[in-house]
Amino acid sequence: xxxxxxxxxxxxxxxxxxxxxxxxxxxxxxxxxxxxxxxxxxxxxxxxxxxxxxxxxxxxxxxxxxxxxxxxxxxxxxxxxxxxxxxxxxxxxxxxxxxxxxxxxxxxxxxxxxxxxxxxxxxxxxxxxxxxxxxxxxxxxxxxxxxxxxxxxxxxxxxxxxxxxxxxxxxxxxxxxxxxxxxxxxxxxxxxxxxxxxxxxxxxxxxxxxxxxxxxxxxxxxxxxxxxxxxxxxxxxxxxxxxxxxxxxxxxxxxxxxxxxxxxxxxxxxxxxxxxxxxxxxxxxxxxxxxxxxxxxxxxxxxxxxxxxxxxxxxxxxxxxxxxxxxxxxxxxxxxxxxxxxxxxxxxxxxxxxxxx
Amino acid sequence: xxxxxxxxxxxxxxxxxxxxxxxxxxxxxxxxxxxxxxxxxxxxxxxxxxxxxxxxxxxxxxxxxxxxxxxxxxxxxxxxxxxxxxxxxxxxxxxxxxxxxxxxxxxxxxxxxxxxxxxxxxxxxxxxxxxxxxxxxxxxxxxxxxxxxxxxxxxxxxxxxxxxxxxxxxxxxxxxxxxxxxxxxxxxxxxxxxxxxxxxxxxxxxxxxxxxxxxxxxxxxxxxxxxxxxxxxxxxxxxxxxxxxxxxxxxxxxxxxxxxxxxxxxxxxxxxxxxxxxxxxxxxxxxxxxxxxxxxxxxxxxxxxxxxxxxxxxxxxxxxxxxxxxxxxxxxxxxxxxxxxxxxxxxxxxxxxxxxx
Numbered sequence: 001x002x003x004x005x006x007x008x009x010x011x012x013x014x015x016x017x018x019x020x021x022x023x024x025x026x027x028x029x030x031x032x033x034x035x036x037x038x039x040x041x042x043x044x045x046x047x048x049x050x051x052x053x054x055x056x057x058x059x060x061x062x063x064x065x066x067x068x069x070x071x072x073x074x075x076x077x078x079x080x081x082x083x084x085x086x087x088x089x090x091x092x093x094x095x096x097x098x099x100x101x102x103x104x105x106x107x108x109x110x111x112x113x114x115x116x117x118x119x120x121x122x123x124x125x126x127x128x129x130x131x132x133x134x135x136x137x138x139x140x141x142x143x144x145x146x147x148x149x150x151x152x153x154x155x156x157x158x159x160x161x162x163x164x165x166x167x168x169x170x171x172x173x174x175x176x177x178x179x180x181x182x183x184x185x186x187x188x189x190x191x192x193x194x195x196x197x198x199x200x201x202x203x204x205x206x207x208x209x210x211x212x213x214x215x216x217x218x219x220x221x222x223x224x225x226x227x228x229x230x231x232x233x234x235x236x237x238x239x240x241x242x243x244x245x246x247x248x249x250x251x252x253x254x255x256x257x258x259x260x261x262x263x264x265x266x267x268x269x270x271x272x273x274x275x276x277x278x279x280x281x282x283x284x285x286x287x288x289x290x291x292x293x294x295x296x297x298x299x300x301x302x303x304x305x306x307x308x309x310x311x312x313x314x315x316x317x318x319x320x321x322x323x324x325x326x327x328x329x330x331x332x333x334x335x336x337x338x339x340x341x342x343x344x345x346x347x348x349x350x351x352x353x354x355x356x357x
Numbered sequence: 358x359x360x361x362x363x364x365x366x367x368x369x370x371x372x373x374x375x376x377x378x379x380x381x382x383x384x385x386x387x388x389x390x391x392x393x394x395x396x397x398x399x400x401x402x403x404x405x406x407x408x409x410x411x412x413x414x415x416x417x418x419x420x421x422x423x424x425x426x427x428x429x430x431x432x433x434x435x436x437x438x439x440x441x442x443x444x445x446x447x448x449x450x451x452x453x454x455x456x457x458x459x460x461x462x463x464x465x466x467x468x469x470x471x472x473x474x475x476x477x478x479x480x481x482x483x484x485x486x487x488x489x490x491x492x493x494x495x496x497x498x499x500x501x502x503x504x505x506x507x508x509x510x511x512x513x514x515x516x517x518x519x520x521x522x523x524x525x526x527x528x529x530x531x532x533x534x535x536x537x538x539x540x541x542x543x544x545x546x547x548x549x550x551x552x553x554x555x556x557x558x559x560x561x562x563x564x565x566x567x568x569x570x571x572x573x574x575x576x577x578x579x580x581x582x583x584x585x586x587x588x589x590x591x592x593x594x595x596x597x598x599x600x601x602x603x604x605x606x607x608x609x610x611x612x613x614x615x616x617x618x619x620x621x622x623x624x625x626x627x628x629x630x631x632x633x634x635x636x637x638x639x640x641x642x643x644x645x646x647x648x649x650x651x652x653x654x655x656x657x658x659x660x661x662x663x664x665x666x667x668x669x670x671x672x673x674x675x676x677x678x679x680x681x682x683x684x685x686x687x688x689x690x691x692x693x694x695x696x697x698x699x700x701x702x703x704x705x706x707x708x709x710x711x712x713x714x
Contacts, residue, residue, distance in 0.1 A: 228608030
């Protein structure tokens with residue numbers, strides 16, 4: 001397994017101020033109806049403070065249904081929501097006080113240490129990039145993490161919107177993944193692999209062949225190419241791929257899990273009691289939808305902690321996303337990313353960006 | 358579901374000569390020990406003739422353990438085996454009478470109508486390409502098929518060695534997939550999609566964006582981009598991807614199935630009897646290793662039928678591979694591929710190949 005015992009302490013020294021999260025109360029498919037119970041669960045179970053950012057009336061109405069005794073919960077009003085269908089940058093201009101933007105500003109202003117949103121991934125990425133800024137050496141936020149846990153602890157990235165990546169971007173993903181594996185997962189000297197169609201050097205497409213040499217010469221603990229099957233074989237702690245491949249894999253996994261659960265129910269229902277089949281279906285779905293299981297993933301490469309979750313998240317997933325955000329802050333993920341990126345800076349030759357950023 | 362009722366007849370007119378397969382008796386992890394029982398099962402259950410191509414002594418020794426009464430089985434001696442580790446083209450020169458090469462020659466000479474091998478995929482591809490020749494408009498063999506059945510009936514290709522594909526190659530995959538879906542699966546007007554990271558036009562990497570326009574202008578029944586989750590959503594009957602993505606997906610699926618089965622056993626073993634867990638594990642493994650379940654896949658784009666199976670295949674999978682080869686011949690797959698490729702020829706602008714073929 002990828003987890004080792006030597007969990008490290010954050011480099012910036014312990015921060016004794018109580019952790020507060022800025023939670024986008026309007027994001028996700030269910031809005032305040034699920035976000036507010038999630039916030040309450042996080043405040044109660046983790047002892048964290050939660051700033052609920054959203055339409056004040058709606059949020060207070062959802063809060064009114066619960067007992068808030070002793071919980072650190074507050075409402076910060078915002079105006080408007082950036083929807084999944086909106087173009088993120090245009091929407092930020094049109095709705096400058098949208099919930100996700102206000103949440104990011106609370107972090108920037110120091111009123112919260114991290115933000116969490118179940119809303120549009122594009123909006124959270126654009127907001128984080130603009131409000132927090134990018135880390136040195138990174139052009140655009142990446143997403144990823146141990147999304148296949150508990151089937152695999154490997155940190156996969158990019159699973160998002162970075163397609164046709166240049167070698168320097170891929171090397172950056174490696175450094176960022178190492179920061180996550182080292183700090184959040186406590187892996188001592190994370191092994192980094194490139195996802196490809198064969199494990200030998202020279203196997204792969206043009207991109208992989210180019211990237212291979214850069215990784216080999218870098219300071220990363222590079223273990224070479226890994227194949228699709230190796231994602232589950234503990235061959236690497238961090239697996240780097242172009243966002244085109246990663247995003248297809250992520251969505252493919254979700255579809256496969258759902259299809260397997262359905263098929264298994266058909267195939268075995270005569271042999272097993274209904275309760276057992278229900279249990280199995282739920283296990284299968286949750287194991288292949290691990291983004292939801294973990295509550296979400298942190299945005300990588302931005303100068304602050306933003307955790308984005310699945311739009312379908314219910315209250316428990318929202319609480320888990322807050323827990324992940326707290327862990328990322330406690331473990332100094334941003335500082336760790338900065339350090340790992342700085343370590344590889346010398347190895348990245350500055351290439352001219354191709355196409356618009 | 359993708360299957361429709363209008364199964365079509367082969368265009369070349371019915372062939373009343375009894376079907377005979379040339380079976381590479383030396384290929385696969387178990388050699389004649391599993392290939393021979395597989396051949397016997399195929400000869401008995403399907404009434405087909407089987408030419409077992411391999412080391413005569415070893416094959417006859419394996420045959421001696423069985424009753425062959427009334428079966429059309431024969432041995433064709435060959436010398437040497439091309440191993441998984443060999444470089445296919447070099448090995449073909451060094452072992453010109455290797456089992457897989459002799460099997461292809463039997464088809465070329467008309468002594469068999471199709472070949473089946475569980476040996477090196479590279480060797481089967483190189484041999485088929487050289488002995489059968491390529492179909493007009495195709496440069497290199499592709500692999501694929503409904504490999505995720507019964508979870509999805511979509512024909513996926515390329516899952517093999519075609520990486521950094523040019524648009525014309527991708528369009529060729531589309532035509533080939535249509536031929537398979539139409540003839541072998543009986544789909545009336547197969548819908549063709551491109552695997553990408555978003556369903557909208559304009560979503561994807563450079564390759565997909567380029568390919569999208571070519572598909573849109575083609576005579577294919579193009580339904581646009583499909584996402585990873587859509588592979589299981591009956592959005593397209595044929596899904597085209599670069600072999601880099603396809604091969605990663607194929608191997609990823611195998612790893613995920615194995616990991617899920619193991620994890621499910623841990624998670625549910627206390628709630629379920631051991632026999633039920635065993636059943637579930639087997640179901641899961643087989644459903645995510647559908648190449649093995651179908652016995653294998655046909656090589657696409659070559660001028661003849663060659664079915665290649667998993668090296669780990671046991672006798673029942675080998676018999677299924679023979680059945681698939683027979684079906685491909687009965688349904689006129691090669692002629693159908695030729696027709697579909699001819700139909701798109703006008704739409705393929707001749708590009709200069711990049712890099713060595």
